[in-house]
Amino acid sequence: MDERSGTGRTARCCPDRRGDWARLRDARHEAGEEGGRGEGERERPIRRGGDCAVLSSRGGQCLDLPHPADGGAPPRSDRDRAGRGGVVLRQQGLGLSHRSGGAAHQGALPPQGAPCAGQPLEFGLEPHEHRALRDRGDGGHRGRARRDLPRLCGRARAQPHGRSHHDVQGGLLLSRRGPGAGAHLGGRRGQGHPPPGRAAPRGLLTGAGDRWVSAPETIGVGLLGLGNVGRGVVRILETHAREIEQRLGARLAIRRVLVRDVERPRAGVPEGATLCDDAQQILEDPKVEIVVEVMGGLMPARDYVLAALAAGKSVVTANKTLLATHGEEIFAAASRARVDVLYEGAVGGGIPIIRTLREAFASDRVQALSGIVNGTTNFILSEMVGGGRPFEAALAEAQARGFAEADPSSDVDGRDAAEKLCLLAALSFGVRVTPEEVYTEGIRDIDVADLKWAAEFGYQVKLLALAQRHEDGTVALRVHPTLIPATALLANVTGPFNAVLVTSLAMGPSLLFGQGAGSLPTGSAVVADLIDAARNLRLGVRGRVPHRATGDAFIEDLRPRPMATVETANYLRFTVRDQPGVLGRITSVLGAREVSISAMVQKEAAGGGPVPIVVLTHRASDAAVAEALCEIDALPFVAEPTRRIRIEQDPPLVR
Ligand SMILES: NC(=O)c1ccc[n+]([C@@H]2O[C@H](COP(=O)([O-])OP(=O)(O)OC[C@H]3O[C@@H](n4cnc5c(N)ncnc54)[C@H](OP(=O)(O)O)[C@@H]3O)[C@@H](O)[C@H]2O)c1
Numbered sequence: 001m002d003e004r005s006g007t008g009r010t011a012r013c014c015p016d017r018r019g020d021w022a023r024l025r026d027a028r029h030e031a032g033e034e035g036g037r038g039e040g041e042r043e044r045p046i047r048r049g050g051d052c053a054v055l056s057s058r059g060g061q062c063l064d065l066p067h068p069a070d071g072g073a074p075p076r077s078d079r080d081r082a083g084r085g086g087v088v089l090r091q092q093g094l095g096l097s098h099r100s101g102g103a104a105h106q107g108a109l110p111p112q113g114a115p116c117a118g119q120p121l122e123f124g125l126e127p128h129e130h131r132a133l134r135d136r137g138d139g140g141h142r143g144r145a146r147r148d149l150p151r152l153c154g155r156a157r158a159q160p161h162g163r164s165h166h167d168v169q170g171g172l173l174l175s176r177r178g179p180g181a182g183a184h185l186g187g188r189r190g191q192g193h194p195p196p197g198r199a200a201p202r203g204l205l206t207g208a209g210d211r212w213v214s215a216p217e218t219i220g221v222g223l224l225g226l227g228n229v230g231r232g233v234v235r236i237l238e239t240h241a242r243e244i245e246q247r248l249g250a251r252l253a254i255r256r257v258l259v260r261d262v263e264r265p266r267a268g269v270p271e272g273a274t275l276c277d278d279a280q281q282i283l284e285d286p287k288v289e290i291v292v293e294v295m296g297g298l299m300p301a302r303d304y305v306l307a308a309l310a311a312g313k314s315v316v317t318a319n320k321t322l323l324a325t326h327g328e329e330i331f332a333a334a335s336r337a338r339v340d341v342l343y344e345g346a347v348g349g350g351i352p353i354i355r356t357l358r359e360a361f362a363s364d365r366v367q368a369l370s371g372i373v374n375g376t377t378n379f380i381l382s383e384m385v386g387g388g389r390p391f392e393a394a395l396a397e398a399q400a401r402g403f404a405e406a407d408p409s410s411d412v413d414g415r416d417a418a419e420k421l422c423l424l425a426a427l428s429f430g431v432r433v434t435p436e437e438v439y440t441e442g443i444r445d446i447d448v449a450d451l452k453w454a455a456e457f458g459y460q461v462k463l464l465a466l467a468q469r470h471e472d473g474t475v476a477l478r479v480h481p482t483l484i485p486a487t488a489l490l491a492n493v494t495g496p497f498n499a500v501l502v503t504s505l506a507m508g509p510s511l512l513f514g515q516g517a518g519s520l521p522t523g524s525a526v527v528a529d530l531i532d533a534a535r536n537l538r539l540g541v542r543g544r545v546p547h548r549a550t551g552d553a554f555i556e557d558l559r560p561r562p563m564a565t566v567e568t569a570n571y572l573r574f575t576v577r578d579q580p581g582v583l584g585r586i587t588s589v590l591g592a593r594e595v596s597i598s599a600m601v602q603k604e605a606a607g608g609g610p611v612p613i614v615v616l617t618h619r620a621s622d623a624a625v626a627e628a629l630c631e632i633d634a635l636p637f638v639a640e641p642t643r644r645i646r647i648e649q650d651p652p653l654v655r
Helices: 017-030 039-043 078-083 127-135 140-148 181-185 228-239 241-248 279-283 301-310 320-337 353-360 375-387 391-400 415-429 448-456 519-539 582-592 622-633
Strands: 053-057 097-100 103-106 172-176 217-224 250-258 274-276 290-293 314-317 366-372 459-469 474-485 497-504 508-515 567-576 597-602 611-621 638-647
Touching: 217 228, 217 279, 217 301, 217 519, 228 241, 228 250, 228 519, 241 250, 241 519, 250 279, 250 519, 274 279, 279 301, 290 301, 290 519, 301 314, 301 320, 314 320, 314 519, 320 415, 353 415, 353 497, 366 415, 375 391, 375 448, 375 459, 375 497, 415 459, 415 474, 448 459, 448 567, 448 611, 448 638, 567 582, 567 622, 582 597, 582 611, 582 622, 611 622, 622 638
Parallel strands: 217 250, 217 290, 250 274, 290 314, 474 638
Antiparallel strands: 053 172, 097 103, 366 459, 366 497, 459 474, 497 508, 567 611, 567 638, 597 611
């Protein structure tokens, strides 16, 4: 309803308003921040980060703030007010109209006991205006601003906890001006809501000084899965609610949670959320604006994620299997829907490696990365070294302590690390690869004896995920047990911890270390993404950073390098019968393929049984070493297949 028609109530302000405006102007003038009352100031006395703030209040007095520089004369129209950054507060009889850039949205009836006129309100000051007030030394900018600004209807921060802009009645609703903004702030997502593909600025509440000045809005979240990670997400949201609200300027509320079995008694169900076993209830709920997928697996997770994106909801996921397998499809769908897919929890648990590669290395050129990205295998290897236990016993210990799944094959066979490496390689090099293109070898064949021999030579054995850019336009991607010097950075990463060492041109080596899995570490990464997605939602932006750091139009034309051509040094343990000429045959086969030896140890036979011969080689092509071992293992004196573990330095040599 437009007061110009005469049907709305007359604009009213507090009695001292004009004096307040004058004082504010004086303060700014005294601070020398404005060149008096020039045209600029006349045009934009109250600005919010350069955008107009449109405020509506229901249930209180009807207010329209004339532009102070107009001497109280009402503006000609809403558009006029908005266009010059003025503030519009209005109440209309029975309904609420949020007007923003011409969009209008009807709200509900004002409640009983809604805020009344006379409540102090702090808003609309530029930071320098606050500084100016504060610098006058008259009790701080907050008190001063309270006195100096008009006393308006509405309570800036007195909203009952847990209410959002959607359900707050009688509070202030702030919106940036822009298409659909009013609708976003309205009581429902109705006709004013922008269609998918057209992001609408949200109620971005800028602070007066460093504080939020209006009741925070609530952003609805749907959680797919309430297992280890899901419970961690809930716990982080609950225990860090205050910090999150302060950082985001809004609340994140889990509205619905998907599980397989709703009847099963379970802990960790978020307060106020509904458990369901039908994903449609989440995907079709307009109050769910961001979907968090922490259910795992490929199906039905893929379908749910795609459906959420198609419905215009941003998605946060910790599911590396899903992204390594269906990443192309999912990221393309997100781009089409103009929403975000964020996945910090998918690699390295709580370690912020995704964000680091996507954003912090935007200015650099990553040459290589090597990572311990699977905590299960790192725990097992640490147990084997520290406790001298064989692989099976160490695995059982990992399972007993919750570090390994009942079916550990994805971890111990290296598949999990390969999936993570695909995501890291895409972020580092812009290369699109599938886990099948990653050379992958697990730790099942690692023997305690190898770990002891490695230690004798001054090495540790780790399951590393390695990616390296080569000048010939290839990128070598591999996951395998690796000997690294005991003094190397990654050698000291033990137990279930993860670490990723990035080597880049400008920065050189840099290391990220931390808990690579677990409910709270992974939950914290997921919630950080949630905050990011919510920030984007509120700002009406998406795709601020491409999903995989490089836009699809600029994908590097790098090819996976065939493993046969990758060069590494090697640890070789031969098990042979103790007879003359053995050593000579072995060295000649290696030499024939240009695999040169850098160190060798042969121990005496105990009781006439087979003896180990341990050889370290210089760098040689993978194919050459493999062919040599094939030939050697076929020799009559060889008692067991030769054990081979590749050797890398730390950081890996960049060639
Ligand atoms: N665990 C970690 O430390 C960790 C670390 C990094 C990343 N991740 C990733 O995070 C994701 C979740 O892992 P998690 O360890 O939390 O798994 P989890 O403990 O097995 O929990 C899975 C949850 O999803 C629900 N769920 C699974 N399939 C479902 C279906 N078809 N319909 C409805 N609900 C379904 C389960 O419901 P019920 O409760 O009814 O069975 C359960 O609540 C995985 O992608 C994993 O790779 C995990």
